Amino acid sequence: MRLATTTLTAVATATALAATSTLSPVATAEETAPVPVVESGYVSWSIKDSFLRYLQGPIAKGSVTASEGLETIKNNSGKITDFKFPVDAEKTSINADGVGTIDLNGAIHFLGHKGHGGEANKNGYGLDVKLWDFKVKLTEKEAVITVDYLSKGWNPGENKPFEDQKGDDVEFAKLPLTAPIKPAVNQTVTSESGNGSLAKGGVEAMMGFYEEGIEMAPASFNVKFGEPVKPKDPAGSSLSTGGIIGIIVALLALIGGGAFFANQLGFLK
Ligand code: HEM
Structure with a gap:
């Protein structure tokens, strides 16, 4: 049960971070609507x-x-x-x-x-x-x-x-x-x-x-x-640097947060 909680926390953290990171490009897209x-x-x-x-x-x-x-x-x-x-x-x-x-x-x-x-x-x-x-x-x-x-x-x-x-x-x-x-x-x-x-x-x-x-x-x-x-993005990318960093942080959280795959395997057994 403890392992399962850790896994869920890691997944939740990663999901929240990923959601935060993808929100900012969406807002940018609205501002630069065609x-x-x-x-x-x-x-x-x-x-x-x-x-x-x-x-x-x-x-x-x-x-x-x-x-x-x-x-x-x-x-x-x-x-x-x-x-x-x-x-x-x-x-x-x-x-x-x-x-x-x-x-x-x-x-x-x-x-x-x-x-x-x-x-x-x-x-x-x-x-x-x-x-x-x-x-x-x-x-x-x-x-x-x-x-x-x-x-x-x-x-x-x-x-x-x-x-x-x-x-x-x-x-x-x-x-x-x-x-x-x-x-x-x-x-x-x-x-x-x-x-x-x-x-x-x-x-x-x-x-x-x-x-x-x-x-x-x-x-x-x-x-x-x-x-x-669509107006040209001055940064030359539709994804802001902050957005990219957010995704990387989210991925790191996913990998390091709770031995996700190991736990998955544990459940499967
Ligand atoms: C040899 C130099 C100049 C002379 C003898 C001169 C003479 C005059 C005179 C007699 C008027 C009155 C016109 C009227 O009541 O219908 C006038 C109006 C005016 N002048 Fe000159 N002017 C000279 C230079 C300039 C310069 C350098 C400017 C620069 C832009 C200028 C701009 C005007 C303007 C804006 C008016 C009013 C026009 C209007 O009725 O809306 N003048 N000027």
Whole structure:
């Protein structure tokens, strides 16, 4: 009877340990449940309508150059009124709740006030702002647009050049979402934002000509999802190191815990 109790204890210990060790990979699998992959899409956003009018109007007499796949929408007078940023599907990831990052293609170069670059730069521009590497950081309720920027220009108030400003992945504008962009198998999901507001990085990119929180254009989002794909496990294995160690410990307990096979043989006799 004593031997039988020892055997049962050893088996119970081993089973409990094995159960513990296999539970953690199951939980990991739930967290990384397959999510429909992003296939393509675009974001339409004019940034700020009054800025496009100012830059292309009689005061700045400037130009807007779109590149890196960025499409522009023009009015009857040939002035750019909107931008269509293509989604870079490879670099985009959105989880089941609609939280993630949309990577956008497209770069914009604003030039204005030609010939007002100052004494040292007579043929230069008084306004020279480049924006690129647009990304949308998504939560269920908000889309934060981040950019890289390089801004140069003439400070008309102080009649001297501004220091060049540059930034990498700065928060440019924040837009409230009316609906989260939740992945749906083989479907195109759209969402409209309300009016945006300028974030701190946007104030710096626009060289302080706008205040933080000033109203920015609303955006519309269009994301085409495909089949569900299991996200890649960063560790490269579906079984965590802890899980593997747990199984080894359980096996050791099984072997060393109570001469399991010997006892089994004892019972058989
Ligand atoms: C030679 C240098 C510059 C001159 C003479 C100048 C002149 C002006 C003037 C007269 C306005 C008022 C326009 C209006 O009321 O319609 C204005 C607006 C503005 N300027 Fe400039 N500016 C210069 C440089 C810059 C630079 C370097 C920037 C940097 C981004 C800039 C950004 C703006 C912005 C954001 C507005 C407001 C546009 C809006 O109505 O939304 N300016 N500027």
